[in-house]
Amino acid sequence: MPTLAVVGAGAKAIAVAAKAAELRAMGVRAPDVVAVEKAGVAANWQAGGGWTDGAHQLGTSPEKDVGFPYRSSVVPRRNAELDERMTRHSWQSFLIATGQFAEWVDRGKPAPTHRRWSQYLRWVADGVGMTVVQGEVERIGIAERSGALGAAERNGALGAAEHSWALGTAETTVYADAVMITGPGQAERSVLPGNPRVMSIAQFWHRALAHERIAAERVAVIGGGETAASMLNELFRHRVSTITVISPSVTLFTRGESFFENTLFSDPTGWTGLTHTERRDALARTDRGVFSARVQDALLADDRIRHLRGRVAHAVARDDRIRLTLSTTQGGECSETVHGFDLVIDGSGADAMWFVPLFTQDALDLLELGLGGPLTAESLQDSIGHDLAVSDVYPKLFLPGLSGLTQGPGFPNLSCLGLLSDRVLGADLSHDLTRRFDEHQSVR
Ligand SMILES: Cc1cc2nc3c(=O)[nH]c(=O)nc-3n(C[C@H](O)[C@H](O)[C@H](O)COP(=O)(O)OP(=O)(O)OC[C@H]3O[C@@H](n4cnc5c(N)ncnc54)[C@H](O)[C@@H]3O)c2cc1C
Structure with a gap:
């Protein structure tokens, strides 16, 4: 099975790990999801993670949980079964399992605190036995694949396909067939570090x-x-x-929160049909x-x-x-x-490009080759494809935090984690070089 490494064991990693676990339970192939986490599972939602004291309230509805909107489309003819399985990891299932459901309903379904939300996320991660490697990812490089070269590799037609990602922490290196970057950035950033004011x-x-x-x-x-x-x-x-x-x-x-605006987040169908200007307008109105x-x-x-x-x-x-x-x-x-x-x-530490300094020169070269030019916020954003990965880059690099403009405003945040996991798990992570080589030839 290919390995998908996720930088950060937060909401997105947990959503993808949960769906991968359910797919495997259904006998469907799914990648091994390994989260590399510097602090703890769902750390950014707890006091000490740097982003909150845990006592403030979640902005979006908690029913926008790891399976939302429960409209899977990743296993033909068995998506309803997958959705039914995902409801076992829902916010409401968490409340029922922990004896809090009736009180939450009777109180008028209040927004949970960040701490309670982190407890929910950890409950899901524990329930699916998510693999977590403890450590801060300090560099993201590429490694040569070992073993005999395939025909396409020998041809040199698809240079990058024989590589895998190598995520370096102080203690270990995690090798993976694909990487997904998550999280909002560096909470420690400041315009004048060291100044008490x-x-x-x-x-x-x-x-x-x-x-x-x-x-x-x-x-x-x-x-x-x-x-x-x-x-x-x-x-x-x-x-x-x-x-x-x-x-x-x-x-x-004020964020537009009517049915029509919310729908853009839960269901990005039609988003790709909008012009760049229309999408930027919608993002400014609802998100940034x-x-x-x-x-x-x-x-x-x-x-x-x-x-x-x-x-x-x-x-x-x-x-x-x-x-x-x-x-x-x-x-x-x-x-x-x-x-x-x-x-x-x-408060400017939230930065969708925070991970770029982690890339080694080899990795940057690989990305710029795929982008066909210099790596910038614009070029990366514009290159994000349907699977939320950078187009034409192998091994795959999923950047949901930058996918708002091309794929829909809900993907960078908590608005459609169930769709996000579909897109990522539906991507072809295997190094099926022969097939790619055939595709490459037919394109030429
Ligand atoms: C205070 C606050 C409130 C928010 N409220 C909402 C809301 O109500 N609704 C909404 O949709 N969005 C909200 N957001 C946006 C939020 O960031 C995203 O929606 C959501 O966290 C995305 O999940 P994630 O998995 O990408 O990141 P997170 O859940 O933040 O997880 C990222 C993880 O990565 C880890 N990490 C970071 N760097 C490294 C590294 N180098 N190596 C290893 N691990 C690393 C962190 O420790 C963390 O555990 C909020 C953001 C903040 C800061």
């Missing part, structure tokens, strides 16, 4: 967990979206006079740097919060203040303004 996301949550009260006049939070939303929710309880949210968007938009209606109601009505448009170009510490230079583009003209704050919380 600037906090990374992880430092912020560390202080909140230690019940250290933050007291400051003017606070800036860099970045929008769910990461900033959770931090604003927490900051509210501290002694701060003004909170300025800095993001490149024109204003702080927007706050949910619940957050807008709870937080943004408070007159301590305001919004400043711009990208932080640089930051300096001067006269007991942090001066942020913001650049904005208006009518094609770029301008810079400087603003002073007593405390800056850098």
Whole structure:
């Protein structure tokens, strides 16, 4: 069986491992899923993972669980059976198994805390016996495959196919026929590391967990979206006079959450039929740097919060203040303004490209060969195919975090984990060189 290694034992790894386990239980071939995890299963949803204190609430409905939307299409004629099996790993099954279902219903189905969500994810991972290798992936390289060369390999027609991925941690190397990258990025990132008036996301949550009260006049939070939303929710309880949210968007938009907008996330049918501009519009409206209606109601009505448009170009510490230079583009003209704050919380650690520095030169060469040009955020995004992998790159590299633009806005987040697992497990991971060689010849 081919091996699919996943960087991070979070929601996506668990969704894929659960479906692979059910497929195997049905007697259907499925790859061995191995998650390489630096902290613990579902660590990013717990206190200590750097992204939350665990006490804040999940933004999306918990019924958008590892099997959602329960419309598998990976085993012809047996998809209903697969969906029925996946319901055993649903949010509601977790509540039933742990004696919490009736109370959750009676309380009006409240959004669970991040901690409760992590307990659910761990329950699924334990239930399917997910393989987890403990260790931080520090480099992603490629390794020569051992054994005799096939005809296509000898021909050199498909150069990359004789390789596998090699994920290096401090202790071990995991070899795999395909890799999927998950997770939001580096919670430790900060514009001015080491300055006590600037906090990374992880430092912020560390202080909140230690019940250290933050007291400051003017606070800036860099970045929008769910990461900033959770931090604003927490900051509210501290002694701060003004909170300025800095993001490149024109204003702080409320996420569109009507049936039609939600449907885009649960069911991306038709997404590929939209133009690039239409897709970017839809993403801006529903996804990037927007706050949910619940957050807008709870937080943004408070007159301590305001919004400043711009990208932080640089930051300096001067006269007991942090001066942020913001650049904005208006009518094609770029301008810079400087603003002073007593405390800056850098929430920009969430970065869909966070993994790129892990690639070795060999791996970068392989990717650029497949991309047909330099590796950039745009070229990677544009190259993501139906299976959520980079097109024309073998061995396969799945990048669901970058698949929103080409495949649908639900794939980078929790909105359609059941569809994500279908797409990934439906991909051809085998090194079936003869078949690929035939396909290659027929294309020529
Ligand atoms: C505070 C917060 C709230 C959010 N709320 C929502 C929400 O309500 N709904 C929604 O759809 N999305 C939400 N998101 C977005 C969220 O990041 C994704 O939806 C979801 O976590 C994606 O799952 P994942 O498997 O990609 O990553 P995660 O579940 O975050 O798992 C990533 C894992 O990778 C591990 N890891 C990271 N780097 C390495 C490495 N180098 N080596 C080994 N392991 C590594 C981490 O320890 C972690 O366990 C939220 C994000 C944040 C930060």
